Amino acid sequence: MRFIFKTSYAQDIRLAKHGGHVFWYGLLAVGLLLAPRLLDEYWLAQLTFVLIYAIAGLGLMLLAGFTGQFSLGHAAFLGVGAYTQAILTNAGWPFPLAMLCAAVLAAAVGVVVGLPALRVKGIYLGIATLAFGFIVEEVLARWESLTGGNAGLMAGAPAMFGWTIDSSAGFYAICLITAVLATLGTLNLLRTPTGRAFIAIRDSEISAQSMGIHLARYKTLAFALSAALAGLAGALYAHKLQFLSPDQFNILQSIDLLLLVVIGGLGSVHGAFLGAIFLIAMPQLIALGKDYLPEAIGQAPGLQAVVYGAVLIAFVLFEPMGLYGRWLKIRTWLQLFPFYRQGMFKRQKSFQKSDRLK
Incomplete structure (x- = not known):
């Protein structure tokens, strides 16, 4: 069992609370930096998708996990960022500037959605955001002069100041840097008065x-x-797929994002990354498991949705706190063994949510 004695204010606000955090996160950073050399093209692409979905998951986690607002149309923000990035880069804008504009425009659309949604909560807020998602999908399909409509829109490789990043390793590095900055920004935001208000x-x-x-504010x-x-994630998503169509940002994509934060663990930054890993790894596991299932089940078209x-x-x-909640229980069991008791987490139901997720 580790006991941390804080003797200074600087120690209290430090992101890494003890040496164990420094070691394990440092080891993770080394692994991520060496990934282009250790992984082949396919698995590096899957890891890139994990980073992109983790950034979008951080956004939804900030809204649903830390502010308690329900959203069933978050794929619309992903689509706004993706189409903005594709349109601006096709017009010759530098990649970083187009990415910034994608985030700003998505944030402006978020304000437009947030203002009418102030009067509703719970399932009614979910219905409102779901309707917004349908509206954005229809706008992307009908505004053919700008978005290409159902014919789709091409997005090239990232380019800035005459330098084109057309390799998988280079684009992975961009996604990794963006994910790290988004994570650090979210963690620091949650320590500010604004985050505590959320x-x-x-x-x-x-x-x-x-x-x-x-x-309201x-x-x-x-x-x-x-x-x-979500707009930042959409900008990276556009360059990764290099082809956009309105049906890529439908309700199924919004449900995938909601599934990401619920299974990862609502109210935790770690949960966004664990949920993204689950979202990318599950189709691979289902594809591998099809060979061991009866043909009538393995070849069924709705197998993935059922799983x-x-x-x-x-x-x-059985685990409302998600994958990160399960890890907290395993960590507590390892720290307290052999004194761990099965009912320890049941007694915490009397505390606030913010006390249970530390």
């Missing part, structure tokens, strides 16, 4: 309002920041 709204809107937190800000991160639904139901029933 968590207070999630735990109890009435209590947060009684403490002087402006609900912070809810709208949460939508804007969440949409900006996704079963896994989601299992997590909701």
Whole structure:
């Protein structure tokens, strides 16, 4: 069992709380930096998709996991960022500037969605965001002069100042840098008064309002920041696929993003990355497992949807805190063995959510 004695304010605000964090995150950083040399082209592409979905997951985690706002149309922000990036880069804009514009435009759209959604909550907020997702998908399909409509829109390799990044390793490096910056930005945001206001709204809107937190302002800000991160992910997504069509950003994509944060673990930054790994790895595992199933089951067209639904139901029933919550229990068991008791986490239901996810 590790006990941390804090003797200074600098030690209290440090991201790495002890030497174990420094060692394991350093080891992870080394592995990610060496990935282009250790992995072949296919698995490097899958790891790139994990980073892209993790950035989008951070955005939805900020909205759903830390602010308590429900969204069923988050793929629309992903689509806004992707199409903005493709249109601007095709017009000759440098890659970083187009990416910044994609994030800003997605954030502006997030504000437009967030303002009318202030009067609703829960399932009604989900219905409102779902309707917004349908509207964006229809706009992308109908605005043929700008988006290409259902015929699609091509997006080339990232280019800036005469330098084109057309290798898988180079684009992976861009995604890795963006994911690291987005993660550090999210972690630092959650330590600011704004982040603490988000968590207070999630735990109890009435209590947060009684403490002087402006609900409308912070809810709208949460939508804007969440949409900006989704826009960044969409910009990278456009360059990775190099072809965009409106049906790529439909309700199924929004459900995938929601599945990502729920299975990864609502209310944790780690959960966004664990959920992204699950979202990318699950189709691969299903494809590998088809060979060992009866042909009537293995070749069924809806097998992947059935497996996704079963896994989601299992997590909701048996592990509501997701993959990261399961890891917290395993870590506690390892730290307290042989004194760990099965009912330890059941007693924590009386605490606030923010106390349970530390």
